[in-house]
Amino acid sequence: MKFVMRYASLTIVAIGVGVWLLLTVFVLVSLLPWFPRTPTQWVVVVLLGVPFLAGAEYLGDRLLSPALSSKLSSQRFSWLRLLYLLAAMLVFLAIVLACASVLGVLLR
Numbered sequence: 001m002k003f004v005m006r007y008a009s010l011t012i013v014a015i016g017v018g019v020w021l022l023l024t025v026f027v028l029v030s031l032l033p034w035f036p037r038t039p040t041q042w043v044v045v046v047l048l049g050v051p052f053l054a055g056a057e058y059l060g061d062r063l064l065s066p067a068l069s070s071k072l073s074s075q076r077f078s079w080l081r082l083l084y085l086l087a088a089m090l091v092f093l094a095i096v097l098a099c100a101s102v103l104g105v106l107l108r
Helices: 002-030 037-064 068-072 079-106
Strands: none
Touching: 002 037, 037 079, 068 079
């Protein structure tokens, strides 16, 4: 009975790793001209690429939602909305770069 249980959990882990690697390929495609060159860069992309890409997608989706857009401005094009999105993405980029540099220092 324990052998069947271990085999099932191993299958779940293998599927999870496979999905993670598939999503990492999508991250690499989005970084297309800039591939990682060093082992540290590869580790950072594999470990942090998927969560950060998902975070950027979520943040962009939330900031560009109709509910928030109507609160900021009722116009079709709004500089305020654009500046709000730019500021949020710059903060997110700073967090991403800080995490990547900390992980890079820890892997040396």
